[in-house]
Amino acid sequence: MVRPIFLNPSVITMMIALALAGGANSSFQPYQSVIAINTLGIEAWQYSLLVTVGGFLSIIYSLVTGALSDGLFDRRVAVSYICVLAAAGAIGIFTFGSAMAFTLATVLTLPLIPAVITQSFGALGSLKTDNNAKSHARLLSFGRVVLSASWVVIPPCVALLISISGRVEAAYALTAILLLIVAAQIFVPNARWRGVPQTGKRLSNLIASLNLLRSGHVVVPVLANSLCKGALRLQQIILGLIVVNQLGGTISDVGFIAAITALCEIPFILLWMLVSEKIGRNRSMLVGASIYAAYFVFLWFAPSTTYVFAITPLAALGGACLLSLAIAFLQDVIPERPALSTALMSISDFNSWVVAASLFYVSSLFSDKVPMTLLGALLSVCGGLAIAATKERSHRRTASA
Numbered sequence: 001m002v003r004p005i006f007l008n009p010s011v012i013t014m015m016i017a018l019a020l021a022g023g024a025n026s027s028f029q030p031y032q033s034v035i036a037i038n039t040l041g042i043e044a045w046q047y048s049l050l051v052t053v054g055g056f057l058s059i060i061y062s063l064v065t066g067a068l069s070d071g072l073f074d075r076r077v078a079v080s081y082i083c084v085l086a087a088a089g090a091i092g093i094f095t096f097g098s099a100m101a102f103t104l105a106t107v108l109t110l111p112l113i114p115a116v117i118t119q120s121f122g123a124l125g126s127l128k129t130d131n132n133a134k135s136h137a138r139l140l141s142f143g144r145v146v147l148s149a150s151w152v153v154i155p156p157c158v159a160l161l162i163s164i165s166g167r168v169e170a171a172y173a174l175t176a177i178l179l180l181i182v183a184a185q186i187f188v189p190n191a192r193w194r195g196v197p198q199t200g201k202r203l204s205n206l207i208a209s210l211n212l213l214r215s216g217h218v219v220v221p222v223l224a225n226s227l228c229k230g231a232l233r234l235q236q237i238i239l240g241l242i243v244v245n246q247l248g249g250t251i252s253d254v255g256f257i258a259a260i261t262a263l264c265e266i267p268f269i270l271l272w273m274l275v276s277e278k279i280g281r282n283r284s285m286l287v288g289a290s291i292y293a294a295y296f297v298f299l300w301f302a303p304s305t306t307y308v309f310a311i312t313p314l315a316a317l318g319g320a321c322l323l324s325l326a327i328a329f330l331q332d333v334i335p336e337r338p339a340l341s342t343a344l345m346s347i348s349d350f351n352s353w354v355v356a357a358s359l360f361y362v363s364s365l366f367s368d369k370v371p372m373t374l375l376g377a378l379l380s381v382c383g384g385l386a387i388a389a390t391k392e393r394s395h396r397r398t399a400s401a
Contacts, residue, residue: 009191021116022150024178028171058111059346066343075193083183086112090176122339123193125331141273144324227383229352249305264316269324288321289384296377
């Protein structure tokens with residue numbers, strides 16, 4: 001039965017954490033470059049360097065937190081510390097409004113926010129048993145819906161807040177508020193995020209956990225998922241160039257396409273949840289990757305912005321599959337370490353940006369931007385085939401809230 005799981009106090013707090021952490025991310029990210037370059041006077045190359053370093057540290061934070069939290073009695077302890085530190089950085093930007101405060105927060109504290117998201121999904125992963133596999137898969141899909149919805153709801157609220165306050169840095173004030181609410185959940189009774197306390201020294205356990213990442217059964221699935229994610233990232237890079245430079249559209253058109261995609265993804269995530277129950281997760285991801293590849297091919301033939309708007313639901317359909325089912329796919333890699341497995345999302349995300357940026361650069365040396373759509377289609381298909389070739393595991397785990 002799904003109902004008892006969704007009514008579990010621990011699950012409710014996990015869903016709230018996903019909504020608020022996603023909101024904390026979406027409240028500042030759309031405005032981050034504007035604040036850095038236009039408001040604080042940071043050079044474009046400096047901003048790129050800050051974001052790159054922060055992205056790399058985010059991987060380290062997620063992996064270390066995931067490895068440590070799996071051995072905690074209550075994962076909320078780690079989440080609370082993370083949220084307080086990240087909130088401190090956001091408060092610093094809002095209070096001081098200086099380039100130094102922005103630099104410190106962007107590099108050191110704000111990259112902690114993705115760790116909150118991976119911890120929330122990792123806590124959901126720890127609830128899986130042989131008896132609730134179907135309802136648990138639905139739980140992960142619903143968690144992804146909650147996360148996606150935060151990106152639809154929060155940015156307009158931030159725009160209103162900025163217009164009222166007259167300060168674009170107000171976005172970071174909302175980020176801090178949302179993170180502190182997540183941190184306060186440590187005081188909610190009977191809502192423990194179950195960990196498995198380990199014997200031995202914590203440093204030794206941490207090193208042993210991180211050594212698991214070097215094995216082939218971990219590396220191959222991460223790389224396979226990185227290919228699919230790389231197709232999604234490549235689309236983000238080239239879509240605006242195609243719409244504006246090739247088709248004569250506007251920046252507003254690009255924004256509307258992104259909004260339509262986000263809205264369509266929410267029901268499609270629920271659809272893929274049902275499909276995966278029928279044909280299996282890995283086969284579903286192959287189908288989703290094929291749909292996304294078809295979208296790239298259609299995009300290659302795009303004659304107008306109206307045409308791009310028309311095929312946007314196809315991108316949302318394929319993208320929803322690759323984004324939502326990837327969580328369970330990576331949690332299957334190290335099933336006995338759900339938080340560490342979920343933290344593999346950060347590695348996959350980083351790899352995907354490297355793959356997409358590299359393909360974009362190499363392709364731009366030889367041709368215009370449109371043929372990159374065919375590279376995106378090839379990337380998506382290869383990732384889907386690689387995922388389908390991996391074996392879905394059965395989990396032997398008991399869970400208690």
